[in-house]
Amino acid sequence: MTLFYNQIQPQITNIKPYIPGKPIADLKRELNLVRVSKLASNENPLGASERVKKALQDLLIDIARYPDGSSFELKKSLSDNLGLKFNQISIGNGSNELLGLVARIFASDGDEIIFSQYAFAVYPISAQVVGATGVSVPAKNWGHDLKAMLKAISDRTKIIYIANPNNPTGTLVSIQDWDYFIKQVPQQVIVVLDEAYFEYVAENQTINGLDYLKRFPNLLVSRTFSKVYGLASLRVGYIMGCEEIISYIEKVREPFNVNQFAQVGALAALEDNDFVTKSIKINNIGMEKLTDFFTKKNLPFIPSAGNFVSIDLGNNAININQQLLELGVIVRPLANYGMNGFLRISIGTSKENEHFIEAMSKVLCQ
Numbered sequence: 001m002t003l004f005y006n007q008i009q010p011q012i013t014n015i016k017p018y019i020p021g022k023p024i025a026d027l028k029r030e031l032n033l034v035r036v037s038k039l040a041s042n043e044n045p046l047g048a049s050e051r052v053k054k055a056l057q058d059l060l061i062d063i064a065r066y067p068d069g070s071s072f073e074l075k076k077s078l079s080d081n082l083g084l085k086f087n088q089i090s091i092g093n094g095s096n097e098l099l100g101l102v103a104r105i106f107a108s109d110g111d112e113i114i115f116s117q118y119a120f121a122v123y124p125i126s127a128q129v130v131g132a133t134g135v136s137v138p139a140k141n142w143g144h145d146l147k148a149m150l151k152a153i154s155d156r157t158k159i160i161y162i163a164n165p166n167n168p169t170g171t172l173v174s175i176q177d178w179d180y181f182i183k184q185v186p187q188q189v190i191v192v193l194d195e196a197y198f199e200y201v202a203e204n205q206t207i208n209g210l211d212y213l214k215r216f217p218n219l220l221v222s223r224t225f226s227k228v229y230g231l232a233s234l235r236v237g238y239i240m241g242c243e244e245i246i247s248y249i250e251k252v253r254e255p256f257n258v259n260q261f262a263q264v265g266a267l268a269a270l271e272d273n274d275f276v277t278k279s280i281k282i283n284n285i286g287m288e289k290l291t292d293f294f295t296k297k298n299l300p301f302i303p304s305a306g307n308f309v310s311i312d313l314g315n316n317a318i319n320i321n322q323q324l325l326e327l328g329v330i331v332r333p334l335a336n337y338g339m340n341g342f343l344r345i346s347i348g349t350s351k352e353n354e355h356f357i358e359a360m361s362k363v364l365c366q
C-alpha cells in the first residue's frame with residue numbers, strides 16, 4: 001500500500017475523500033430490501049423533466065461523435081436568460097469541477113483558501129489538492145460569519161468560498177452582511193459564491209450573486225443542473241464572472257469536459273419552467289411536512305432554505321441512521337462535517353417523506 005508514498009505530492013496523502021450518499025442499489029443488495037427511499041443527496045425527487053428525457057432519447061444516435069467542446073447552445077441559452085455575455089460563462093462537469101478549477105488557477109503551495117465551518121466538503125478538498133491551506137472560519141448560528149471571514153483574510157489569501165444557501169446547514173447570508181462583506185474584500189482575493197440551491201430560495205430572502213458581478217470583477221457565481229433541474233447524474237453546472245477570469249477557466253478545463261447528454265439535457269431543462277415551478281412547490285410542501293414532524297417530536301432542526309434539512313439527534317445519530325437504513329431510508333450522517341449528532345434529510349416526494357416519517361416514528365418509539 002505504501003509503494004508510491006514517497007513519490008506523491010505531500011498534500012495529497014492527507015485528503016479525506018468526499019463521501020457521497022449511499023446509492024439505492026447498495027442498500028437493496030446489502031439488506032435485501034425492496035422499498036428504499038434515498039433522501040441523502042439533495043437530488044430532485046421528481047427525477048428530470050419529460051422534455052429532458054425526450055431530448056436525450058434523440059441523442060443516442062450520435063454517441064460516436066465528440067461533444068461540442070464549447071457547449072455553444074447551452075452557453076448561449078444561459079447568457080440570453082441571465083443577461084450575461086457569452087464569455088462570462090463557463091460550463092463544467094458539474095459545478096464541482098469548476099469550483100476545483102478556480103483553486104487550480106489561483107492557489108498553490110503556501111496560499112490560503114477561506115471557507116466557513118460546516119461549509120460544503122468540496123472546498124477544503126479543492127484547497128488541499130492544490131497544496132493550499134484551508135482556513136475554516138467558525139460558523140455563526142450554523143451559517144457564514146462574514147465579518148469573521150473578512151478578519152481571516154491575510155496576505156496569503158487567494159480565494160473565499162461561500163455557499164448560499166449553505167449545504168449541509170441550509171443557512172442564508174443576509175443581504176446587509178453580504179453587501180458589507182463584498183465591498184471590504186480586497187480585489188485580489190477571489191470570492192466564489194456557490195448558488196447550487198439558488199432556485200429554491202424565495203425572492204428577497206437573500207442576495208442574487210449575479211447582481212454583483214458588474215461591480216466586483218473578483219466575484220464568481222456558480223450554479224448547477226444537479227438540484228432543482230433534476231440532472232445530477234448528467235454532471236453539468238456553470239460558473240459566471242468577468243470575462244478575464246472565465247477565459248482562464250476556459251484554458252484549464254478539459255477540452256470536452258461536458259458530455260453531449262449533459263449539454264442537451266441542460267438546454268432542454270432550461271426550457272421547462274413548469275417543471276422547476278412544480279419542483280419548488282413539492283419541495284416547499286415536503287419541507288413543511290418534515291419540519292412539522294420534527295417540531296411535534298421535539299427534534300431540533302436547522303431552518304433550511306434548500307431542499308434538505310438537518311436535524312440534531314445528539315448521541316443517537318449513528319444508531320438512528322442505522323435503524324433508518326434497516327427500514328429502507330437513506331439519509332446523510334454529518335459527522336464528516338464536524339456535526340456529529342446531525343443527520344441531513346433531503347426533501348423527497350410525498351411518498352418518500354411519508355416513508356421517512358413512518359420509519360423515524362418507529363425508531364423514536366423504541
Ligand SMILES: *Cc1c(COP(=O)(O)O)cnc(C)c1O
Pocket residue numbers: 042093094095096097120163166167194196223224225226227232235236237
Ligand atoms: C450539490 C452541490 C453542488 C453541486 O454540485 P454538482 O457538481 O453541480 O453536482 C455545489 N455546491 C453545493 C454546496 C452543493 O450542495
